[in-house]
Amino acid sequence: MNSSPTEATRRFAEIVERSATFLLSGHVNIDGDSLGSMLGMYHFLRQRGKQVRALCFEPLAERYAFLGGDGIVEVFDPAVHSDFARGADVFMMFDFSGTGRMPGLWDVVRGGRALKVCVDHHPAESLPGDLNLHVASAPATGKIVLDLIRALGGEVDRRIAEALLVAIATDTGWFRYNNTTAQVLRDAADLLGFGLDAAFIYREIYQRNEVPLIRLMGRVAASIKEELDGRFLWATIPRSLVEELGVGPFETDELLDLMRSSHAAECVALLRELTDGGVRLNLRSRGKLDVSALARRIGGGGHLHAGGATLDGPLGAAAARVVAMVKEALQPIMSAGLAGPRRTRG
Template sequence: MTMNDPLQATVDALASGQRFLIAAHEGPDGDAMSSTLALTNALREMGKDVVAYNVDGVPDKFCFLPGADTVVSEIAASEHFDVIVILDAGELRRARLDARNLCTTLINIDHHPFSEDFGDIYLVDDKCSATAAMLYRVLMACDYTISTEVALCIYTGILSDTGSFRYSSADPEAFAVAGEMVALGVDPWMVAGGLYESQEVERLQLLGMSLNTLRVSDCRQYAAMTVTQQMLDELGIGPDMADSFVNYPRSIHGVEVALFFRELDQNSYKLGMRSKGTVDVGALARELGGGGHHNAAGAVLHGTLDEVHTQVFERLGAFSAAQ
């Protein structure tokens, strides 16, 4: 249900509610996890009772975020909350939570194009750099004084979703909010160290295996890498270790679209796509049953690895020609 003034409706719901559940999409990235903890910490500082939830828990590289140790991955069906806020999800199903039956008020805060209009309040701006930046707007409208802990979460969310300010989403608001968070005490080097300078050796071993799968299209405009379940099993690690591998084929000179395939099970692959701007991979992902932004999107595909590779390369060629 779309509200005439969703920002004010969100502020009112946060003010009047006492018991909250804050959730984001499964397989949380930096924006999803940071946004979850930014809002969780802020509401707790306001004296609210808050549960932070993610079905997949907190990836190791985000454990430095304040409140990460309080995130739960299970919610009893008997629980009830005044307000549930779903962040950065695009679709309610991606939160893996029976949210409608667990709360009085359901809020969707997101920045994905075509984000599902679920629940009671729909606060979506697909021009915003990150959900964390949207939460900054919400907290400012609440007259909340941002603490260092919340500033750290907001900064990390914006840094993550703008590719360290390398992506086209890095707009003036993103730089302004990030700068304000630094002024409030956030240490950029500490965040960068947590995100990029503390890799496990197994992740680099996995990267080596995945780079050996590199495949470039005949036109040299598309490139793909793959991680199989066998690779993960051999190293004894989880799929979160492959986070951001898609950026490697994206860095190849002449490549316009990077693809990353991760095996989910036999004949099922999760596809991540990154574009340098000339191809709208969000539109392509929606055709494939997924979703996302112009430059970053994904979907789940079924078939053998060769079949899904061929399908996506062919669709990319046809899709690009039609744009």
């Protein structure tokens, strides 16, 4: 937060008290945390009788349809939303601080009268808000929102609980990543207590694969390259393969998880050729290598353990650049004996 967390929370409470209209925004390619934290705040503000609109930048994925966000979250359209954006009392952004990740919207908001509030947990060198509710230690932006609602004496109801559980569960990899603390599980237990069905939510979000995508994962897995004795694994997803197999829109988290399941891999990289000829890079690390720092060097960002960036094509050249960069960063860590295959116990 900009000052102390309690001071920032107090300022937010004042802002909610005196403001009537709120515009909320997720980031482009919205994920479970950005959407869940935004919807949690939406329902809380509506409880308080505020006028609220929530925006994203593409139709919501089917995996999040059960959250009921479809009738609430609107796809940003300058012709429809610019007047509201310019006239709103408060603008809030969830789970990101880079103003480039809300195409077209920041230019409208910046020129308007709204007080800007950034709610985020990603490491950032500078924050764009007039108030920044920034908690880098939070496991998810949804956790920041949960604490705000609690601090402001809001009533968590089933819809808020479901939205915030999705935010926290997705950002912790369904409670498997190392941001899963005892407090995370206590919060999740509280939220589940509102009558949520964890197995149903898991199925809705994670078990929606079409067979062509499973085939794609097989083909990509078969093509994985090993560097530095398997400490670094990487693979590419050419557009031609996606077309050949007839794969619809998809996310790459499962493939990254599969690659990261290797016992020796300290870092994995997946490069996906986009329809516009660009290349989306996703990096994952076990923690010795800060992949968000690497991603920032090439115009991206992320966390210590997960980073991403969009590069210029062609795919082969982008891959060569990334492989060279990761090897150069990983080599000294390995030579220092800090990373290596974990020994079998006994």
